Every structure is written in C-alpha cells, then in structure tokens.
Amino acid sequence: MKRKLSLLLMTALLATTLAACTSSSGGDASTTPAETSNAASEEKTQEADEAPADTGTTQEAEVAETEADELEGEITFWHSFTQGPRMENIQAAAEAFMTDHPKVKINIETYSWGDFYTKWTTGLASGNVPDMSTARAGEVVEMINADAILPLDDLIDSIGRARFYESPIQEMTYSDGNCYAVPIYSHAFVMWYRKDLLEKYNLEVPKTWDEFNEAATAITQGENGEVYGCSVPMGTNDLYATCFLDTYVGSNRESLITQDRKPNLTSPTALEGIQYWVDMYKNNSPADSINFNTLDQATLYYQGKNAFDFNSGFHISGVEANTPELLDYIDCAPVPTINGDGNPDYIVNNMPMVVWKNSAHPEICKAFIEYFYEPDNYIPFLHSVPVGMMPALKEITNDPAFLNNDTIKKYQNAMETISDALSHGTYIAMEYGPCVEAGILANQRVIENMFQDIVLNGTPVEEAAQAAEEQLLELFSAAE
C-alpha cells in the first residue's frame, strides 16, 4: 500500500513538473510572436480607428498613407458559405484586398452551420476563435452575452449608417445600445410553389392556410407518391420545424415569444399552427421528413418532389443545380394567412458578420468588411446566389449593375415578393428585439422534439406544447 502511494505521489510530482515545463516553454514559444504583434497592433488600433475610412476607398488616400497607417497582420475568417460561387467570391475579394495591402494575410475557412456552432462554442472555451466570422442570427446575442464579439458601430458609421436598411441594424443592436454585427445580405421565408402542378390540378396560388391545405392534398393525391404536397421537416438536427411553426404564427402577426420574453407555444394560434403542421405531415409529407434538416427538405423541392415549400430565394439556384428543366415552373408568393388578409409577418434573416474580441487585428477585419461592401465586390457576391441574397445596402437594390442579371430579371415576381417580405418581419422570435431567449427557442430543438413527440408518440398537441413551453422556460432561466 505504502509503495503504491509513493509511486503515485512520484508520478504525480513528475507529471506536474513536466506539465510546468511544457506549458512554460510552449507558452514562451507561442506567445512571443503573438505578444509582439499584439503590442504593435495596440499602437495601431488607435490610429486604425479612423484608418478604415480611407484605406482602400480612394487611391489618393493609399498613396498618402504613411508607413504607420498601413495595415499589417494576419486574420482568420470563418464563414459558412460552403456553396461554390459564394465561397469563390469571398476568396476573390480577400485576395484582391491582400494585393492592395501586401502586409495583410486573410485565412479563410468554411464550416457548415452545424460544425461552425460546435467549433465556436468549444473554441471560446479554449481561446480558439477566428478574427471575424459569419453567424446565425439567433447566435449573435449569445456571442454578446459570452463577451466574445466587438461592437461594430464605428464600422457602420464609417460605411455610412444611412446606407443600410434600418431593420437589420436594429435587429443587431443589443440592449446596451451597441450594434454588434453588420448584415451582409438578407433573405425572407416566402411560399415556393410549382406553377405546372397548380395548373395541372386547376389550383390557384393559395392565399389562406385552408386553401394551402386543399392544394397540397390535391397534389399529393394526384401525384400518388411521385410528388409530395408539402413536406414538413421536423429533424432535431436543424431548426426547420420552428421555422414552419413561426411562419404560421407570424402569418397572423403573432410571435412564438411574449413581450416579457416567455415562450408562447400555447396561444390559440400556436396550438392551431402545431396541429396544422402535424396534419400536413400526416397527409402530405414523406414520412422521412420527420428527420429532415434544411438540406434534406430543400433538396426535395430542388428535385421536383415537393410541390410547396417555405424558404428563401436560394431555391432558384438549388433547382438550377439539380433539375434545371423545372426552372420555368417555379415561383414564390406571399405566405398564406389564416383569413386571407394577405398581411403576414415573415421570417427575415439578415445574415450577420461579426468581429471577435479575441482578434489581434480588428482593424483589418473592419477594413476588409468595408472593402467587401464596395459595389465591385459586393454585387458579384450577391449575384453568386441571385434572388437568394438581397442587398443589405439600400443603394445596391436599385443599382443597374445589380439588376442586370439574368436570374434576377427572370424572377421579377420573386424579387418583389421577397423584397416586400423583408420589410415585414424579423428573425424567429425576435419580434421584441434581439434576446438570448430567441436564440434558445430557435436553436435548442425543443420545438422539433415537440413535433416528433406528437407524431411518434401520439401525445396530444396541447400537452406537448405545454411540456415544450415548460422546457423552454427552464432553459431561458438557466441562460440568465
């Protein structure tokens, strides 16, 4: 026993000394360069505050720049635009920026949304986050709460606050009055349908949820499994059931959250909405959709196997990539409403870009973002998913260069529908401003689990909604 103990002690002692050695030597090696560049950048940030305004915007400014004003350093930029053209556009912009600023290096990494989430949360614990990144709207408040990102008001003012649409900026302005993100584009969830199928079954574009149900049912029955009326995605690895429910509730201009930030799944409209989608799932959706995430759901529409879907203008490029022969038959329309008054609130997603507090070079991030908004970079970026990404800057919306795109011209109606939707809505549960609760409601899969529970276990809607509400309440209070 004694021997065991002494052995243990010895190993422990050895371990600690060795640990101390490695950490100090490793620390030295890694911090020295970082520290020096840190110190250098600190000096620079003061000047850099006004520097972004003249870097890269005008040629003369660049010439006039003194050595000290020149941007220098390496930044890492994580984004989730894994799709080819968008990725290439960002890469091209970064390369052009690096040519203008030879001492700057921008490392770009792309992650799918799910992986990005795992990475930034774990990264925050280990001090391993990027300098700048995209984010999901629901996550920004969490990042603020974790004291992880920087206010970007100086950047917004430098670009010109008035040039941005007001609502995205408002949505990203936290209760402390600072705005922590810039919108790089916007999109809204509208109703996508298939013109050919509506024609085939002699249907009008539905304006109420009842009409929608009739149309979906007619198509499901008529197509006999070849095409589904409306797939209802309920996968717990994504937030799509929440989107569908929020679309229904929003169509009645209500919210999944109350003004005092409590979950609101048991309001008459919410209960009605849950029942509506459960019925829709049972009657008009492939059984597999209970596991569907965004991509599974969208792919079904891309392949022409889903007649109705709720999503953004990304559907056009998806169909183009999968079944181009359907391109003439797709279009979108406003979301149905309960009584057909045609005045719904939409899910609007303003894609945020954030700068991380850990960054040694926020000035480079900001300068790059500003550079990115220049029409020469920004318009090609928006054109990489035409109609899918709507400009966050007002003047671009009417810029002939932006409008001069075949897809944008072809889908005039979709452009107008989505543009109109953008001004009538917020991100999920952000009707009363950005809050952690909205992020939890959207991202914790409570609503998806609730739907699965109803479908698989036959739990009554009211009971399941009540249970989900309680679970959310618990999560809300745990987040405080």
Add this chain to the structure above:
Amino acid sequence: MRGNKKMIASMTSWFFVLPAILVVVLLMLYPVTSSIFYSFTNKNLIKADFRMIGLDNYKAILSDKSFWTAFVTNLKWTAISLAGQLFVGFTAALALNRIKRGSGIYRTLLIIPWAFPSIVLAFSWKWILNGVSGFLPNILVKLGICETAPQFLSSAELAFPTLVFLNIWFGAPLMMVNILSALQTVPQDQYESAQLDGASGIQSFCHITFPHIRMVVGLLVVLRTIWVFNSFDIIYLITGGGPGNKTMTVPIYAYDTGWGMRMLGKSSAVTVLLLLFLLLVCSLYFRLLNRWEKESTS
C-alpha cells in the same frame, strides 16, 4: 560499484515504463480531473464564470426522465449489438473454420464493413435506406414485399433496430477475425481423440472449443462493451438521437446537454456517471475473466 550498477539497472527499467506513464498521467490527469471538477459546477460552455453547486447536477440528471430513457436505450443498444456481433462473428468464424475452399475470399469480403469509417458508414447506409430515393425501401416496394416504402431511419419502430443492425454489421467482422484465429489455435488432435471417444459435435464444442477460446471471447466482450457503450459517432451521424429520442443514448444525451444546451457542468456529470457505471460492469467482467484464467492455469 554494485550499487551503481543496480541504479543503472533500475534506471533502464524506468526507461521502459516512463513514457507510457507520462502519456497516461499527463494526458489523462488534467482532462479527467477537470471534468470531474466541472461536474460539481454550473459551468456554461461559452461563459468564463461559474460556481460550485455541489451535487445539483447529479440530482438534476438522476431525476430527469429522459436521462433514464437514454440510459435504458444505451443498455439495450450495447447488449443487443454485442450479442448480435458475437453471434454473427462466432457463427461466421465456425463456418469459415469448417470450409476448405474459398475461405480466404470469404474472409476478405466479410471484413469489409470493418474498413468503413463511421462517417462513410453513415453516408452509405443513409443513402441506401433513404425513405424517398434510397435503394432498399424502393426495391422492397417494387418487389411487392412492402406496400409503402419502409422508413428505416424515421419511424418510431424501425429506427432503433436499424441502428443496432448497422452496429452489428460494422462490429461483427472484428469478432469473427479474432474468434477465427482463436479457433485455429485449438489443437486438432483433441478433436480427433474426442471423436474417437464418440463425442458429438456439440459436446466437443462445449468441452474443447469453448474452454479454449473463451479468454479471447471474454476479452473481446470487455473491449467491445466499453467501445459500444461509449460509441457516439454512428448514432450522432445517422439519427442524432431521433426520431423522438428513440435512439438517444447517454453519450448523445451528454453531447446535447454540453453543446446543445451549453451546460458543460451538467454534461460532465453525465459522463462521470457513465464512467462509474462502466467501472462497475467491467469489474464484474474482470472477476469472471480472472476465474477463467485461474481455471485454465490450474
């Protein structure tokens, strides 16, 4: 002089074991102790400040119905998968041991599943079983075996059995290969003399084959119990615990708690409980193995 030599000798002895001790202690000590420590705190994954909350995490978990559901699912997952892997592995090994021609080919084909990284396993089977355009559901309908396409991964009844099947598919080759090579170490003359004594096939299996290979089987069962019990990849990548938590095991529950809800403290407590349970199970196993070992040496 002699003392010096002895010291050198003992130093060389240490030279052998020190690297291993260092790896284990250095690499495990911090993560494990910090996990145990976090399990008594309310640590949030993305926030720096936390405080000690005693046994609250444990209390919360043990009184959470879905934890117990996950635990039961985990037990079923481990037991059925292991039994299946062992059965398929054992019978395949016996069959391979029996045949003369083509055993090399069969063996090569049968170990293929083992070469599948879990991510490829997930991709390929998800694609084969895809409810809309997967091969298997569609061919079953086409052949008239099923009326509508069976939802292997999305129905409440089929999702769990399907995952267990995939786990057996993946794990059986390892069992087979090891049992087969153990079978080949059984001295042939024992069989022959047993046969001369008029022993039946089953009798010679019970009295010669099994005692001879049970150490291997026992060891395999221990290793695979731990592995399967802790396995995360396959379930996470295929169903993520759904639908309706039907395939939720404790590691998935821990992941959801730690990352999904960011309650790192609570998820640490979950994994500590998992560890305690495994320790208990394995000490029972080892007791059995020790007994077998003693029997075979005496």
Add this chain to the structure above:
Amino acid sequence: MKKGKLLRRARPGTIISYVYLTVLSLVAVFPLLWILLSSVKPKGELTQNPTAILPSSVTWENFKTVFQQLNFGTNVRNSVIIAGSTTLIAIIIASLGAYGVVRFFPRFGKFMTRILITTYMFPPILLAVPYAIIMGRIGLMNNRAGLVIVYLSITVPYALWLLVGFVHTVPLEIEEAARVDGANKIQVFYKVVLPIMAPGIVAVAIYTFINVWNEFLYSLIMMNSTEKMTIAVALKSLTGQEVLDWGVMMAASTVVVLPSVIFFMLIQKKIAGGLAQGAVKS
C-alpha cells in the same frame, strides 16, 4: 479411412456454411458496391431511378469535383500523416511500457493495467472540452502535432493493455540466455523480445491505425484549417453544403473507403493473428 469419415460427416454442415457465408458476404459487401456504383452514375439518375443497379452511363464528374474543387487529396494525406505518426509513437511507447511493466514492475503492473483499462473507459466526449482547453493554452490547437498528442492519450492505454498479453508469450528462458551472453535490458528487448512480439505489435498497430483513421469528434474540434483537416471531418463537411449532392458524397466516400478496404485485404492475415494469441497465452 479416418479422413473419409470426417469428410462424409462434414458434408451437410459444409453446405450450410457456404450458404451462410455467401449471404453474410452479400450483406457485408453491398454498401461498398452501392457507393461505387452511385459515385459513377450521371446526375439525376440517382434520385430518378433509385432501384436501378447499374448506371446507364459512367461519369467521372463526381470524382473530378472531389479532387479538384474539394481538394480531398490534402485531407487524405493529413489522415495518413496523423494516423501513421500516432500509430508509430503509440506502438513504441506501448511496447516499451508493456514489456517494462511485465518484467520489471510486475506488482505495480497489475495496478497499472487496471488504471489503463479505466482510462480506456473514459467517454471521449468527457475529454473533448478539457483537451480543447489545454491544447489551446499550449498553442497546439489547429496543429497536426496537437491532434497526434490527443490521439496518443486514447491509443496508448489501449495498445499497452493489449500488448501486455503478448509480453507474456515471450519465454523467460530465452531472455535469460541472452542476459547470460552479456546483453543489457535494452538489447534483450530489442534483439530478443521484439521479434517474438512482432505479430502482436503489428496487430495492435493496425487496430490503432484504424481507430485514429476513423476518429471524428476530436478532429472536428481541434482542426480549424481545411488544409489540416482529416478525411472524416472533410467528408462530414459535405453534408453541410447548401446543395445536397449524393453523387459527390458517394464519390468522396469511395475515395475514403477504397484505400481502407484494400489495406484491409492486404493485411487481413496479420490482423487475424492479433488479439487471439495475446489473449490465449496471457
């Protein structure tokens, strides 16, 4: 005469064996076959005609995407480097350790192997966050060496534990004879013990390599740069694309799984020897 009797008795059992093995082989091979076939089918055919087994025409488009656009070659190389060096280091440490524990610290050895098997029980998820924190602190995040270190912690205990069994198979007399001839401990280990343990070491090395090659969670958490990612994570990132392309996914899967399968076929005899010997003789 005896031989004839054996054959006659074996016949029905042998037929059943062949039938059983054929069925099992079909189930075992089908997914591989399906990946291969799906990866060369032209776009659209995958979803339009799910039950067609053979492609109407063969296309290499998907593979082009995998290698040119997604640059999978780099990820394959990373996985080989990481899995290879982890295996090498782990095996060296573990075989030294296994031998040392058995020969020089027999009493402590039992205690140590208990500890080892316990560490093997730690759920990987339990350790993920602490590893991320510690690697972040010593600056080894997003670093292949860092990932190798983390992998050592999950492979060494397991390898050592398996190898202890093999050390027991080495007859003490041979070692003593060598000692009498004047060899020191290290020479004995290197010249006498190692060759005897070789089959076991190879088997354990293969297990280690496979486990690391397949590992997913740590690799996802620790690697940030695409050019440093392992193949498992690079593959996973395909599902996060905005367009779900089963053809490309199947082509990428082929790229990952085909080398593994060939590797397995080549080394299958070696794995077979593996665990069993150590276990039987320990």
